[in-house]
Amino acid sequence: MLRRDLxxxxxxxxxxxxxxxxxxLVGFGVMAWxxxxxxxxxxxxxxxxxxxxxGSYTVTELAFSYSEEAEKTLAKLQAIPDLEHACxxxxxxxxxxxxxxxxxxxxxxxxDSPAVLEQGDELxxxxxxxxxxxxxxxxxxxISKRSLRHKVGQYLRVVVLLVVxxxxxxxxxxxxxxxxxxxxxxxxxxxxxxxxxxxxxxTRVRKLATDEVGSLYDAWxxxxxxxxxxxxxxxxxxxxxxxxxxxxxxxxxxxxxAIYVMDAEDRLVYVNPTFxxxxxxxxxxxxxxxxxxxxxxxxxxxxxxxxIRESWWLGGKAPTRYQFKGRxxxxxxxxxEANTAEIVWDNQPARLGMLRxxxxxxxxxxxxxxxxxxxxxxxxxxxxxxxxxxxxxxxxDQFAYVVSHDLRAPLRAITNLSTWIEEDLGGMLKDExxxxxxxxxxxxxxxESLISGILEYSRxxxxxxxxEEVDVSTLIREVVGDLAAxxxxxxxxxxxxxxxxxxxxxxxxxxxxxxxxxxxxxxxDDGEVEIRVEETADHYEFAVRDDGDGIAPExxxxxxxxxxxxxxxxxxxxxxxxxxxxxxxxxxxxxxLWIESEPGFGATFRFTWPKQVPARSSGTVEExx
Amino acid sequence: xxxxxxxxxxxxxxxxxxLLLALVGTRSPVETSDLENEVKVEFIERFTxxxxxxxxxxRESGLVxxxxxxxxxxxxxxxxxxNRLIDDRLPEMRRRSELEELERCHLVYIAPSERERLDEILxxxxxxLILTVSDAPGFARxxxxxxxxxEDEYLRFEINRxxxxxxxxxxxxxxxxxxxxxxxx
Numbered sequence: 001m002l003r004r005d006l007x008x009x010x011x012x013x014x015x016x017x018x019x020x021x022x023x024x025l026v027g028f029g030v031m032a033w034x035x036x037x038x039x040x041x042x043x044x045x046x047x048x049x050x051x052x053x054x055g056s057y058t059v060t061e062l063a064f065s066y067s068e069e070a071e072k073t074l075a076k077l078q079a080i081p082d083l084e085h086a087c088x089x090x091x092x093x094x095x096x097x098x099x100x101x102x103x104x105x106x107x108x109x110x111x112d113s114p115a116v117l118e119q120g121d122e123l124x125x126x127x128x129x130x131x132x133x134x135x136x137x138x139x140x141x142x143i144s145k146r147s148l149r150h151k152v153g154q155y156l157r158v159v160v161l162l163v164v165x166x167x168x169x170x171x172x173x174x175x176x177x178x179x180x181x182x183x184x185x186x187x188x189x190x191x192x193x194x195x196x197x198x199x200x201x202x203t204r205v206r207k208l209a210t211d212e213v214g215s216l217y218d219a220w221x222x223x224x225x226x227x228x229x230x231x232x233x234x235x236x237x238x239x240x241x242x243x244x245x246x247x248x249x250x251x252x253x254x255x256x257x258a259i260y261v262m263d264a265e266d267r268l269v270y271v272n273p274t275f276x277x278x279x280x281x282x283x284x285x286x287x288x289x290x291x292x293x294x295x296x297x298x299x300x301x302x303x304x305x306x307x308i309r310e311s312w313w314l315g316g317k318a319p320t321r322y323q324f325k326g327r328x329x330x331x332x333x334x335x336x337e338a339n340t341a342e343i344v345w346d347n348q349p350a351r352l353g354m355l356r357x358x359x360x361x362x363x364x365x366x367x368x369x370x371x372x373x374x375x376x377x378x379x380x381x382x383x384x385x386x387x388x389x390x391x392x393x394x395x396x397d398q399f400a401y402v403v404s405h406d407l408r409a410p411l412r413a414i415t416n417l418s419t420w421i422e423e424d425l426g427g428m429l430k431d432e433x434x435x436x437x438x439x440x441x442x443x444x445x446x447x448e449s450l451i452s453g454i455l456e457y458s459r460x461x462x463x464x465x466x467x468e469e470v471d472v473s474t475l476i477r478e479v480v481g482d483l484a485a486x487x488x489x490x491x492x493x494x495x496x497x498x499x500x501x502x503x504x505x506x507x508x509x510x511x512x513x514x515x516x517x518x519x520x521x522x523x524x525d526d527g528e529v530e531i532r533v534e535e536t537a538d539h540y541e542f543a544v545r546d547d548g549d550g551i552a553p554e555x556x557x558x559x560x561x562x563x564x565x566x567x568x569x570x571x572x573x574x575x576x577x578x579x580x581x582x583x584x585x586x587x588x589x590x591x592x593l594w595i596e597s598e599p600g601f602g603a604t605f606r607f608t609w610p611k612q613v614p615a616r617s618s619g620t621v622e623e624x625x
Numbered sequence: 626x627x628x629x630x631x632x633x634x635x636x637x638x639x640x641x642x643x644l645l646l647a648l649v650g651t652r653s654p655v656e657t658s659d660l661e662n663e664v665k666v667e668f669i670e671r672f673t674x675x676x677x678x679x680x681x682x683x684r685e686s687g688l689v690x691x692x693x694x695x696x697x698x699x700x701x702x703x704x705x706x707x708n709r710l711i712d713d714r715l716p717e718m719r720r721r722s723e724l725e726e727l728e729r730c731h732l733v734y735i736a737p738s739e740r741e742r743l744d745e746i747l748x749x750x751x752x753x754l755i756l757t758v759s760d761a762p763g764f765a766r767x768x769x770x771x772x773x774x775x776e777d778e779y780l781r782f783e784i785n786r787x788x789x790x791x792x793x794x795x796x797x798x799x800x801x802x803x804x805x806x807x808x809x810x
Contacts, residue, residue, distance in 0.1 A: 063671050
């Protein structure tokens with residue numbers, strides 16, 4: 001009915017004005033029809049009343065045939081303005097009396113009951129005159145409708161004027177009132193147009209009322225706010241995405257690994273520069289291609305790689321790390337280790353892969369394996385040597401022992417025999433001979449000492465005594481007591497000497513040798529020897545210091561060699577075995593022995609003594625002596 | 626008009642009356658005594674239509690009409706009313722000589738001959754529900770309720786309002802309007 005493209009303002013105007021005009025027309029139409037009808041009915045009912053009154057007045061006139069009185073009564077009807085004429089008929093339908101009534105013109109109408117007829121301009125009222133069921137005649141009134149028409153005409157003019165005025169007023173009022181509804185809607189429409197044009201979601205419409213349109217405004221504002229918020233969040237998210245993407249590209253471009261992204265159809269959607277270098281293809285050539293289509297994987301590995309990929313997309317268990325042989329554009333084949341992960345790329349599930357060329361690594365591995373094998377061979381050989389060496393050492397010790405043990409008997413025989421020869425010869429011996437005999441015995445004695453030394457030396461590696469708690473200060477006192485030092489000698493020890501869990505005899509042997517050397521080689525009889533012990537985590541460090549002549553640095557190594565003496569044997573009765581034995585004992589316990597000395601400033605022998613007794617590989621050998 | 630016979634009788638009477646009234650209505654002078662009497666009978670019948678007896682409802686039989694005295698109208702009256710339904714009932718016509726009996730009547734016609742003893746008759750009727758009718762000049766003034774008189778060629782009737790009021794009968798205003806009202810002289 002209403003054209004759809006009309007503005008809401010015009011629609012409202014048409015609706016309001018149209019409805020009102022329709023209501024007015026219908027209302028006034030019904031009213032006018034009703035009023036006109038009422039006018040007519042009033043007129044008729046008045047006429048009927050007049051007829052009834054006149055009828056009742058003329059009952060007795062008719063009953064007693066008083067026609068003159070009837071005429072007089074009817075004449076009074078002239079007061080009724082619209083009355084045209086009145087005729088009174090008797091029971092026999094003869095004109096009995098009349099007012100402006102011509103019998104010929106107005107015959108009695110054929111009605112026996114009250115009736116109202118409209119004949120042209122006339123309203124005819126037929127009223128039978130009845131009293132107490134007795135019929136006396138009929139009254140006919142003819143009333144002109146001129147005045148009724150006039151009245152109706154006037155009335156309708158007023159109504160039409162009123163309707164026109166009301167329509168005019170309504171239209172004006174509608175034009176004004178429609179603004180109440182249309183203005184906020186038009187304002188909203190304008191705001192919507194502005195927003196869609198400028199894309200500015202920060203604008204808000206100002207609410208004018210709290211009705212449904214007001215709610216619409218609120219909803220609109222709320223919607224704008226939400227859109228704005230969403231835009232902001234989207235912008236943030238996009239920025240974050242861009243940053244993340246930049247980071248990814250930065251990392252991926254700097255990476256020494258070849259990086260690629262593969263979509264669900266196994267097509268490459270991204271590769272980094274390292275990838276390009278590794279396979280020798282520019283990114284533009286591999287994009288949208290698969291590993292197979294450009295043969296990045298050698299033929300033999302393809303079924304395995306394909307099954308791995310299939311498992312990923314089917315969600316099954318599949319390795320994310322695997323190796324294969326890659327092929328570059330030049331046909332070079334190299335080992336690749338792949339490390340893959342599931343990611344989302346352009347809102348699609350995708351696979352990120354990192355490839356590393358492990359050819360060199362593999363080669364290095366091979367080399368390493370080879371070297372390891374060689375090393376193992378060497379070690380085996382060394383072990384064999386060591387076993388041999390140990391065996392030969394052992395044999396040597398055995399040999400030294402046996403030799404020295406067996407050499408003793410003839411020496412003792414020589415000593416005894418020389419004594420016996422001297423006793424037998426008695427006074428026959430020249431002094432010269434006697435002195436030579438003494439020298440002989442003394443050389444034999446030295447020889448015996450040497451043999452004892454060798455024996456002792458060889459025993460170091462073979463014999464083991466029981467381990468016990470050894471109080472070092474007591475031990476030093478015992479050792480010093482046995483050495484029979486010159487009376488002027490002084491001995492000093494540290495304050496807190498420890499109790500050591502070790503073989504007492506060995507420690508005593510070491511200390512006795514070192515302290516004995518200090519006394520023996522001291523130039524004076526009032527020398528001083530100081531013994532100190534320092535404790536560390538796994539060993540004790542002993543220091544034996546004297547204030548003798550000291551030893552020049554060039555002899556520091558030499559003194560520990562067997563049979564080495566720094567002075568002629570004649571001056572000091574020494575076998576040259578002492579320090580060698582000491583060294584062997586200490587080294588046998590995996591300790592260390594060294595000397596700190598300057599000529600003229602005394603000497604300090606230092607050695608370490610383990611807290612734990614080291615296990616020894618070779619078994620003990622019972623001393624034969 | 627419940628029974629067809631009474632209806633026919635009534636129609637005959639009507640026809641007769643109509644003729645007479647037509648003559649009267651056309652202003653024909655009442656020449657003959659018979660015609661005048663016929664009209665008088667019609668008038669008397671008409672009076673019963675415009676007068677109400679308050680005890681009418683309780684009445685079981687028809688209207689009791691008493692006639693007293695002698696005159697030309699008496700025969701017409703008896704003949705004219707005997708078979709006419711008055712108030713849907715046939716009247717009971719009685720010629721009376723005993724005045725006491727009049728008290729039982731509803732309508733009493735007093736003939737002109739009774740002029741001498743009119744007061745005596747009226748003593749019995751006045752104050753009772755009895756419509757007295759006569760056709761002698763001066764009777765109304767004497768106390769009869771309705772008295773028919775001739776005025777030129779027309780038949781007219783007088784009503785003594787005092788007597789009517791005294792009787793307790795309800796006289797129709799329509800009747801009163803046409804009547805010549807007289808008062809007791």
